[in-house]
Every structure is written in C-alpha cells, then in structure tokens.
Amino acid sequence: MHIYQIRQKSSRAILWTGAALDPQSALDAMAREAGYRDFDGLPETLRAQGFETADLG
Incomplete structure (x- = not known):
C-alpha cells in the first residue's frame, strides 16, 4: 500500500x-468517504473539474 493525496486541480x-x-483505489476511497459509491459515482460536474493524485510513498 502507498499513501496518496488527492487535490482538486482548479x-x-x-x-x-x-x-x-x-x-x-485512492480516487474510489475519496469518493466513498464523501458519500458516493466510487469515483464514477461522483457527479460529472465534480469529475470535470479534475483531480491530481500524488503518491506520497
């Protein structure tokens, strides 16, 4: 396992x-913590803003 950090691009x-x-898996975990099924369950308006996923090690 690695530690990931997800940022909103804008x-x-x-x-x-x-x-x-x-x-x-990090994107899915972020979405679940926000109350969604997985990353694909996020509204398109949120996904369209873009995300950056960094592997912190």
Missing part, C-alpha cells in the same frame, strides 16, 4: 489523503 485544495493500493 483550487489545489487537498480533498483526501490516505492509504490505497493504486491511484484509482
């Missing part, structure tokens, strides 16, 4: 930091 706000197997 505002650079940190949305989630935590352990995950890979970047996609």
Whole structure:
C-alpha cells in the first residue's frame, strides 16, 4: 500500500489523503468517504473539474 493525496486541480485544495493500493483505489476511497459509491459515482460536474493524485510513498 502507498499513501496518496488527492487535490482538486482548479483550487489545489487537498480533498483526501490516505492509504490505497493504486491511484484509482485512492480516487474510489475519496469518493466513498464523501458519500458516493466510487469515483464514477461522483457527479460529472465534480469529475470535470479534475483531480491530481500524488503518491506520497
């Protein structure tokens, strides 16, 4: 497992930091923590803003 940090591209706000197997798993975990099924369950308006996923190690 790695530690990932997810930021919103436009505002650079940190949305989630935590352990995950890979970047996609990190995006899914972020979405679940926000109350959605997974990353694909986020509204398109949110996904369209873009996210940056950084592997912190």
